[in-house]
Amino acid sequence: MxxxxxxxxxxxxxxxxxxxxxxxxxxxxxxxxxxxxxxxxxxxxxxxxxxxxxxxxxxxxxxxxxxxxxxxxxxxxxxxxxxxxxxxxxxxxxxxxxxxxxxxxxxxxxxxxxxxxxxxxxxxxxxxxxxxxxxxxxxxxxxxxxxxxxxxxxxxxxxxxxxxxxxxxxxxxxxxxxxxxxxxxxxxxxxxxxxxxxxxxxxxxxxxxxxxxxxxxxxxxxxxxxxxxxxxxxxxxxxxxxxxxxxGEKLPEPDISERIRVCKQHLIRSVEWKGPKTGIFEMRPHYTNYFRGFPNFKPFRQRIVTAGSVEEVSDILDEVEKTYSAGIDVLN
Structure with missing residues (x-):
């Protein structure tokens, strides 16, 4: 111990x-x-x-x-x-x-x-x-x-x-x-x-x-x-x-649903701590990190970092989940 x-x-x-x-x-x-x-x-x-x-x-x-x-x-x-x-x-x-x-x-x-x-x-x-x-x-x-x-x-x-x-x-x-x-x-x-x-x-x-x-x-x-x-x-x-x-075995990488879940949780905590305006702003650098390696994520990122409300960000994240869970192997 x-x-x-x-x-x-x-x-x-x-x-x-x-x-x-x-x-x-x-x-x-x-x-x-x-x-x-x-x-x-x-x-x-x-x-x-x-x-x-x-x-x-x-x-x-x-x-x-x-x-x-x-x-x-x-x-x-x-x-x-x-x-x-x-x-x-x-x-x-x-x-x-x-x-x-x-x-x-x-x-x-x-x-x-x-x-x-x-x-x-x-x-x-x-x-x-x-x-x-x-x-x-x-x-x-x-x-x-x-x-x-x-x-x-x-x-x-x-x-x-x-x-x-x-x-x-x-x-x-x-x-x-x-x-x-x-x-x-x-x-x-x-x-x-x-x-x-x-x-x-x-x-x-x-x-x-x-x-x-x-x-x-x-x-x-x-x-x-x-x-x-x-x-x-x-x-x-x-x-x-x-x-x-x-x-001695590796866990599978988190799938898109898990990434979205944790990303949303992170966003909600950020807004609770800093308030809506600052909380949303300070989350912006994290989106690139959560979805690093995902093909063609840039258009989603551009929309997320200009979104002005939790609801708007959440809706875009839901769209991300639907897009990448539709049979695309995003991590390879």
Whole structure:
């Protein structure tokens, strides 16, 4: 049984990664329904929480059906991160997660996210202060290091555990790699081989199929896997992986009726959370992902992204279902 503090996550948990503009409550809802064991909010700027910025505060929204869930924060100032952690904790998550992995320039080049990997003493001090401030478990998501000449993950894991961090997710790329190149999970195996490390270590990066999930589980020995981009438009991946682990057989891809059902559910949750105008607008990027690989979908997409009501979108989706269930093998 993998546990973070007193949070029981099963024998080999599958986690949904925190992704900016993706991992909101509507998306988390469909991932939870389809097998995600633990989820995280989008990352939230510490300064935004302290300023009571509306966008940052809205990211604190969590619902009982999502539990267990972690709120992820990022920032470059220790005191601001302490305050933000306290605000996040008041929202009632099971844990608070610190982002030490975001590689984008506007975050990392200011010393936040993966930028803190250039200052490990500060990283350790910041983590320690947040652990002291929080009653719930504190976890971290990070990368291997700044670049291939500065891979510090073994030292990072030890420093974080030493100050009370209770789980670590490792995206097995450097900051320099951004999201390109192959993730090097051999470093995750090296962390797991450290006799002094006893906290759960979760692996992240490149997991996009049940076969690869099982291969990496067996080869590198993580305590669980965090899935990010592969879940976009494909929340079924969590149950697909679990089924493959249990049986060695692949579940069939979701048919058009299942895709429409989940897409509609996602839309309804989005409208309930953000209201009709914003909810419909923020769903628009998801349609391309839900129907990726479907031949001649572009005309439907053009109509959906200009539709102004839930009813209009729903009617178009019904038309999509009728069209693609009429004998067309849309996935091959």
């Amino acid at each position: 993998v546990k973070i503090g007193q949070i029981e996550l099963g024998e080999f948990p599958l986690l949904l990664a925190p992704m900016e503009d993706v991992s909101d409550p509507p998306f988390r809802a469909v991932c939870k329904e389809n097998g995600a064991d633990m989820m995280y909010t989008e990352f939230i700027a510490a300064d935004g929480l302290i300023r009571d910025a509306e966008k940052s505060l809205q990211k604190l929204d969590i619902y009982d059906y999502e539990r267990p869930i972690g709120i992820q924060i990022f920032g470059d100032k220790i005191e601001a991160m302490r305050e933000a952690a306290a605000i996040a904790e008041e929202a009632g998550p099971e844990l608070v997660d610190i982002n030490y992995g975001c590689p984008v320039n506007k975050v990392a080049c200011k010393g936040a996210g993966a930028g803190i990997l250039l200052d490990l003493p500060k990283m350790q001090k910041m983590s320690e202060e947040i652990v002291k401030r929080c009653k719930v478990p504190v976890t971290v998501k990070t990368r291997l290091g700044w670049d291939e000449k500065n891979i510090k993950i073994l030292e990072v894991a030890q420093r974080l555990q030493d100050v009370g961090v209770q789980a670590l997710t490792i995206h097995a790329r450097t900051r320099y790699q951004m999201y390109k190149g192959e993730a090097d999970w051999s470093w995750i195996a090296k962390v797991k081989e450290m006799q002094s490390i006893h906290i759960p270590i979760f692996g992240n990066g490149d997991i996009d199929s049940p076969e690869k999930a099982l291969e990496y589980k067996n080869r590198f020995g993580p305590d669980g896997i965090m899935i990010g981009r592969a879940a976009i438009g494909n929340p079924w991946i969590f149950n697909q992986i679990k089924h493959y682990f249990k049986t």
